[in-house]
Amino acid sequence: MEWGSLFHPVVMGVLVGNALIAVGGALVGTFAVLRREALFGDVLAHAVLPGVGLAYVLSHRKDLPVLVVGALVVALIAAAAVDLLRREPRLREDARLGIVLSVSFGLGIVLLTALQRQYEPQQMGLWRFLFGQAAVVTWADVLLIAAIVALIIGFVALAFKELVALSFDAQFLRALPLPLRWVEMGYRGVLVCAILVGVQSVGALLMVAFLVLPPMAARPWVRHVKSMVIGAVLVSLAAVLMGVWVSLALPRVATGPVIVTAAAVVVVLSHLFAPRRGGLAQLWGRAARALQRWDEHVHKALYRIAEKEHSEPWNRRRLAEYRQQGVSKGTVVMLLWLWLTGSIRWHPGFRWSITEHGLKKAVQVVRRHRLWELYLERFLRVPPERVHTEAELIEHVLSPELEEQLEQMLQYPQHDPHGRPIPPQWGK
Amino acid sequence: MNAIECRDVAVFYGRRAALWGVTCQVPLGCLAAVVGPNGAGKSTFLRAVAGLLPVQRGEIRLFARPIAEVRSRISYMPQRESVDWDFPLTVLDVVLMGRYGRLKLFQRPGRLDYERAWEALRHVGMEQHAHRQLGELSGGQQQRVFLARALAYDADLYLMDEPFAGIDAATEQVLLEVVHELRDAGKTVVVVHHDLQVVASVFEWVMLLNLHMIAAGPVGEVLTAQHLHEAYGGRSALLSEVVQRVALHREVMRRKGA
Numbered sequence A: 001m002e003w004g005s006l007f008h009p010v011v012m013g014v015l016v017g018n019a020l021i022a023v024g025g026a027l028v029g030t031f032a033v034l035r036r037e038a039l040f041g042d043v044l045a046h047a048v049l050p051g052v053g054l055a056y057v058l059s060h061r062k063d064l065p066v067l068v069v070g071a072l073v074v075a076l077i078a079a080a081a082v083d084l085l086r087r088e089p090r091l092r093e094d095a096r097l098g099i100v101l102s103v104s105f106g107l108g109i110v111l112l113t114a115l116q117r118q119y120e121p122q123q124m125g126l127w128r129f130l131f132g133q134a135a136v137v138t139w140a141d142v143l144l145i146a147a148i149v150a151l152i153i154g155f156v157a158l159a160f161k162e163l164v165a166l167s168f169d170a171q172f173l174r175a176l177p178l179p180l181r182w183v184e185m186g187y188r189g190v191l192v193c194a195i196l197v198g199v200q201s202v203g204a205l206l207m208v209a210f211l212v213l214p215p216m217a218a219r220p221w222v223r224h225v226k227s228m229v230i231g232a233v234l235v236s237l238a239a240v241l242m243g244v245w246v247s248l249a250l251p252r253v254a255t256g257p258v259i260v261t262a263a264a265v266v267v268v269l270s271h272l273f274a275p276r277r278g279g280l281a282q283l284w285g286r287a288a289r290a291l292q293r294w295d296e297h298v299h300k301a302l303y304r305i306a307e308k309e310h311s312e313p314w315n316r317r318r319l320a321e322y323r324q325q326g327v328s329k330g331t332v333v334m335l336l337w338l339w340l341t342g343s344i345r346w347h348p349g350f351r352w353s354i355t356e357h358g359l360k361k362a363v364q365v366v367r368r369h370r371l372w373e374l375y376l377e378r379f380l381r382v383p384p385e386r387v388h389t390e391a392e393l394i395e396h397v398l399s400p401e402l403e404e405q406l407e408q409m410l411q412y413p414q415h416d417p418h419g420r421p422i423p424p425q426w427g428k
Numbered sequence B: 001m002n003a004i005e006c007r008d009v010a011v012f013y014g015r016r017a018a019l020w021g022v023t024c025q026v027p028l029g030c031l032a033a034v035v036g037p038n039g040a041g042k043s044t045f046l047r048a049v050a051g052l053l054p055v056q057r058g059e060i061r062l063f064a065r066p067i068a069e070v071r072s073r074i075s076y077m078p079q080r081e082s083v084d085w086d087f088p089l090t091v092l093d094v095v096l097m098g099r100y101g102r103l104k105l106f107q108r109p110g111r112l113d114y115e116r117a118w119e120a121l122r123h124v125g126m127e128q129h130a131h132r133q134l135g136e137l138s139g140g141q142q143q144r145v146f147l148a149r150a151l152a153y154d155a156d157l158y159l160m161d162e163p164f165a166g167i168d169a170a171t172e173q174v175l176l177e178v179v180h181e182l183r184d185a186g187k188t189v190v191v192v193h194h195d196l197q198v199v200a201s202v203f204e205w206v207m208l209l210n211l212h213m214i215a216a217g218p219v220g221e222v223l224t225a226q227h228l229h230e231a232y233g234g235r236s237a238l239l240s241e242v243v244q245r246v247a248l249h250r251e252v253m254r255r256k257g258a
Helices: A008-033 A039-058 A064-085 A095-116 A140-160 A160-174 A182-201 A207-221 A225-251 A255-273 A280-310 A316-321 A330-342 A358-377 A384-394 A401-411 B042-049 B091-097 B111-123 B140-153 B169-185 B196-202 B227-232 B238-249 B252-258
Strands: A344-347 A351-354 B002-013 B015-025 B032-034 B057-062 B072-076 B157-159 B188-190 B205-210 B212-218
Touching: A008 A039, A008 A140, A008 A160, A008 A182, A008 A207, A008 A225, A008 A255, A008 B015, A008 B169, A039 A064, A039 A095, A039 A207, A064 A095, A064 A140, A064 A182, A064 A401, A095 B205, A140 A182, A160 A182, A160 A351, A160 B072, A160 B091, A182 A207, A182 A255, A207 A225, A207 A255, A255 A280, A280 A316, A280 A330, A280 A351, A280 A358, A316 A330, A330 A344, A330 A351, A351 A358, A358 A384, A358 A401, B002 B042, B002 B188, B015 B188, B015 B205, B015 B238, B032 B042, B032 B157, B032 B169, B032 B196, B042 B057, B042 B072, B042 B157, B042 B188, B042 B205, B072 B140, B091 B111, B091 B140, B111 B140, B140 B157, B140 B169, B157 B169, B205 B227, B212 B227
Parallel strands: B015 B212, B032 B188, B032 B205, B072 B157, B157 B188
Antiparallel strands: A344 A351, B002 B015, B002 B057, B205 B212
16 A cells, blocks of 8 residues: 555545545534444444345445445344344343354354355455455545545434433423434434444444544533534544554554554543543542642641640651641651641741631631541540541541631530630631 | 323233233323332333333224324333443433423534523532533432423423432432423323332322232222232232243234223
């Protein structure tokens, strides 16, 4: 495959054809993922194989339109078979899909191998439906693909409202006086169409990736279905571009699988780096919360010192004596942290005292700790000797609003169950 | 005229009977509760009335008509847990779905629909959350969204599946207010409920269900010690066995019911 560059007409044909396929897959796939029936698409993709085999047997032609019609018919039969199996409530959904998928795939292989014995294999062009041949998409194919993808786009735009509502809460919608059968049939139709055009490029085995991966990559970044659809389309286009470009550089590597691999890489990166929902964001959040707990424990120790010695400066060993949970080691690091964050002040001879900023923070933690201890004793009837360990955790999660509610419920108490004073809110 | 009239209704899931021989009425404009133990068929009953399940035997009539003719007058509110709340939609989007039954297929919601949706949101005290994502809502807020969606539809019969399950006190207050307002406006409200105490103090009409309808009528007549024992003291083994056997003869059964 000596193509030269991305702008070579043959390469452009491959690029445009696969881009169209990817857009169709991403559009329909978003709904397949939201409806939690992506595997249903996989069943249809595998049913394409016996479809093209049958079309060839009947017509002795291997033009794409003829094969597409055959595939369409058999895919719809497979879908009907799944529906039929749904009438048997003892069978679970995964079993139903598994049965139809494997049976239709098996039939397809039987047909194709039988045909291969009978005819010259290289004349067949049918095996491309198994593994796909993304690199042999011609401009004639592109026209057909474009027409089908235009159909998909048109339907999704027309029925967007209904498709979204059906994905979210089908039961509610079915109780309404709407002829939803048309929407469901249309959805199934475009699902089959998207799969049909995709299978010849990436193959029956990989087609489900075109449906599932782009919407999955988009999901953690979006807040709305509309942006999820757009995101999925962009991801799929990027994957196609990467796939075609890589297979230009490495001519022996099949384009379709490279596209799928590229999409998978995007999914992983997306789930790592997405804000809030992403893996790194979650790790960071966990680390930040651990730091907060540690910081608050240290401030509690500062408060205990201040309680006993007022504003008298103290040294490192004094702080180490107040070993709280999670503050057992590393008083040097602790002091450095407190000093850097402005909670303590340095005095000559490496002695320290708490600053106003530090005291404010410390008061807050101690208040929450002691209020919660009292709440545990009074309302949840926890024995006084056990309230401290409980409160060690809860003090970090109380919000100012909860703190206020708590104080109100306890009728503005003065002392905790151990008889220690509960400090008033800072500034009061 | 009755809002709901069920005559000898049976619903099967495959060979398992969920409802059998259910006969009951709900008068127009009353606040009715469906109660019974777990697995008694309460949700099935509600879904059958909403026309979501095929009834294998008997007949359900709403406002003295077949369900299919009066779909525009009934609003069904599924259990909160039945949907994925991590769905990429906003609160307003979901409430607008309540208007879909007033629109034609593929028709976009217009200004009136948005007005109704906002009205419903204000009604349940959720207007400040209109543009929040569903995933950010608490359980009580989710229930309010479902309530607002049902209200936006503006129906005559409201069917609510376990709306009081797992919600905060404020949402419970809102729900109680809304169902009373609906009743005062002449609407009929049927609620699946699990708390007999609340049922006795709030609802006027009760349907006590456990596979079959043990009793249906005014609260005082239905919630008797005898009925409650029948409903909660374990399902009648005899009836269950008979119904399981009936399931094997469904063709015969259907002919009789028709």
